Amino acid sequence: MSNAVISVRDVSMDFNMTKEKVDNLKEYFIKLVKQQLRFEKFTAVSHVSFDVLRGEVFGIVGLNGSGKSTMLKIISGILKPTLGSVEVKGTISPLIELGAGFDPELTARENVFLNGSVLGFPRSLIKEKYKEIIDFAELHEFQDVAIKNFSSGMYARLGFSIATLVRPDILIVDEILSVGDFLFQRKCEERIRDMMSGGTTVILVTHDIDQIQRLCSRVAWLEKGKLRELGATAQICPKYIAAGSEGN
Amino acid sequence: MSVLKKAKKTLFLLLFLLAVLSGLAFSSRDSLRNITQNHEQKTVTASEVTLSGWSENNGKLVSVENASVTVEGVNCYVRNINIAGKFDVRDGYVRVRYTKAADEAFNDENMLIRPVKYMTGGGYITVLEDVYSLSVTLFDGGEGSLQISGVQVNPRGITISISDLLLWWSLLTVFAAAAALIFILGRLRAYLEVFRRFSALLRDLVSRDLKVKYRRSLLGFVWSVLNPLLMMTVMTVVFSQLFRFDIKNFPVYYLTGVLIFNFVVEATTSSLGSVLGAAPLIKKVYIPKYIFPLEKCLFAFVNMLFSMAAVVIVFTVLRIELHWTIFLFPLPMLYAFVFALGLGLVLSAFNVMFRDIEHLYGVWVTAWLYLTPVIYPLDLLSRLFRDIMQLNPLYHYVDYIRNVMIYGKVPSVRENLICLGFSLAFLLVGVLTFKRQQDKFILHI
Structure with a gap:
């Protein structure tokens, strides 16, 4: 009986890159006839395998373009890998971008319900926790204002408090802890710590290496789509920092 | 595992294709047999034959200028016109004139003249033509009476009726x-x-x-009712003053037709852009992608139900006669819904790859309005176009809802099957296309 909640097996992800994007029929047929319809293959992730164990905080580090975000999207089911498979046990709450599915015309109250159902929460649950969400986001006096009038900080706060409404089995966090003022950031971090202590598995992606060192137990280091190293934070992070400064 | 899956998929597609192809083959054969059974030896009884221009001498018929027989239903191939009764013709001739379609007048081009050397007591004239209606005149007849007892229809050579073909295909x-x-x-x-x-x-x-549609409009939901009512008023004024179509209760005729038509157009047009419009969502969270076109179709359906209020108002104000069949109105709506969903799935999937669909579809919708008898009566069209009309799914749904709501007709099994067939065919194609394309969406939005 393995303890892995996420097992990534030999996953590759190719993107077709056309030099000019063909998105109309005329061009498509002209190119088809001329046999110019060749795509350049771009491999964002190639042959990556790892397991994430139950209850651990797993970090993914790497430079820009190393395939971190693609990896997260594959895990959360948004992208389907070209090769390989991903097996996930339990519910995932993706915090890849906050406020996905907000409709600017609607009020905060309406958006809470809409966004809750986007994330697959039952309506009764949102109703029950509605007050808690608004309290956490500190948007008490704005709950009936159309959110097109919100500031970006208010937007992010609302998004975060909906996404962390229930304790999911797996929480995916991508660079979102950089939103809001430092007070709210601290509040977010606290909530994530809360979840971790409650047995939630967390996958964290950030460029903030301090944060990784503070929170993560194990780290995967991606480089140009390949898994360079996998291991305990204490082992990998110094190497990663060293490699970074070497490159400079 | 994945090879097995692929093989299964291919197998299924092949089977489906086979079913459709064999269906086409069978339907052509079976519809032929169908006609054969129904129309072989179709005999037009004497009472259906109208004689005119005859003159009498002492109770005996002297000459008949025009005896016409109308054969309705299918384009018949007339082999023989049987002539029976008491008559006596020597060195006379019979003139047979015929038309090929309903809106055609008798003309001299479509004319057969058969000399009659000696005919007494009965006989037949060979025609061997595809006719819609014909007139027979006996010239230079001697004394006696003329009766056209039957028009024999030859089953061979009948063109396949599109409606029969459709039925089998459905x-x-x-x-x-x-x-x-x-x-x-x-x-x-x-x-x-x-x-x-x-x-x-x-x-x-x-x-x-x-909420978004009616936010900040004073009347809000009332617009869903008011809009079709106002449009109906405009249309009624235009089509009762400008073009005079012979339609009883034009407002109701138009409103019921446009109810279905607008629903399908609204559902498919908004489905078309639904996947692209949901790009921000699709990029960030996992949601089954068919939700988006499905949602747009549901939204249009809800709008149609609101518009039903307009129909109810007009029915009450104009005191339209009500039939119990009116309660069957959800049926055509459901058929139309399944159809629109199927079409919406196809359109939304392809629109992700080719944004041209959007522009092209707008033109098609305009053409579709004129290709569907929403504002004009079907009788306006020639027989050929009426046949072609059978291929337009919207025609069947519109016709269906009018039959149950205005004319109090109980829809036949045949009508239901054809409607269902169209709906399911589009749904199947839609689901299959969408399923094949959906994993590629994210790469193109």
Whole structure:
């Protein structure tokens, strides 16, 4: 009986890159006839395998373009890998971008319900926790204002408090802890710590290496789509920092 | 594992294709037999024959200038015109004139003149033509009476009736849909589970669309009722003053037709851009992608139900006679819904790859309005176009809702099958296309 909640097996992800994007029929047929319809293959992730164990905080580090975000999207089911498979046990709450599915015309109250159902929460649950969400986001006096009038900080706060409404089995966090003022950031971090202590598995992606060192137990280091190293934070992070400064 | 899956998929597609092809083959054969059974030796009785211009001498018929027989139903191939009765013709001739279609007048080009050397007591004239109606005149007849006792219709050489073909094709589609359902039965539970989880989202999205549509308009939801009413008024004025079509109760005729037509157009047009419009969502969270076109179709359906209020108002104000069949109105709406969903799935999937669809579809919608008898009566069209009209799914839905709501006709099994066939065919094609394309969406939005 393995303890892995996420097992990534030999996953590759190719993107077709056309030099000019063909998105109309005329061009498509002209190119088809001329046999110019060749795509350049771009491999964002190639042959990556790892397991994430139950209850651990797993970090993914790497430079820009190393395939971190693609990896997260594959895990959360948004992208389907070209090769390989991903097996996930339990519910995932993706915090890849906050406020996905907000409709600017609607009020905060309406958006809470809409966004809750986007994330697959039952309506009764949102109703029950509605007050808690608004309290956490500190948007008490704005709950009936159309959110097109919100500031970006208010937007992010609302998004975060909906996404962390229930304790999911797996929480995916991508660079979102950089939103809001430092007070709210601290509040977010606290909530994530809360979840971790409650047995939630967390996958964290950030460029903030301090944060990784503070929170993560194990780290995967991606480089140009390949898994360079996998291991305990204490082992990998110094190497990663060293490699970074070497490159400079 | 994945090879097996692929093989299964290919097998299924092949089977489906085979079913459709064999359906086409069979339907042509069977519709032929169908006609053969129904129309072989069709005999037009004497009472259906109108004689005019005859003159009498002492109670005996001297000459008949025009005896016309109208053969309705199919384009008949007339082999023989039987002439029976008491008459005596020597060195006379029979003139047979015929027309090929309903809106055609008798002319001299379509004329057969057969000399009659000696005919007494009865006989037949060979015509060997595809006719719609014909007139027979006996010239230089001697004394006696003329009776055209029958028009013999030869089953061979009949062009396949499109409506029969459609019926068989529909039957096959229903079977294919049933087969497809059995095929995915094993996975159905998983699909339903996902659907159940996101059904709340579906409801929320529909209510969002409703809220956004009417936000900041004074009358709000009333517009859904008012809009078709105002349009109807404009149309009624235009078509009762400008173009005078012979339609009883034009407002009702128009309103019922446009109800279905507008629903399909609205559902498909908004489905078309739904996947692209949901790009921000699709990029960030996992949601089954068919939710988006489905939501747009549901939204349009809700709008149609609001517009039903307009129909009710007009029915009451104009004191239209009510029939019990009026309660069958949800049926054509459901057929139209399934059809629109199927079409919406195809359109939304392809629109992701080719944005041209959007522009092209707008033109098609305009053409479609004129290709569907929404504002004009079907009788306006020639027989050929009426046949072609059979291929327009919208025609069947519009006709259906009018039959039950205005004319109090109970829809036949045949009509239901054709409607269902169209709906399921589009749904099947839609689901298959969408399923094949959906994993590629994210790369193109």
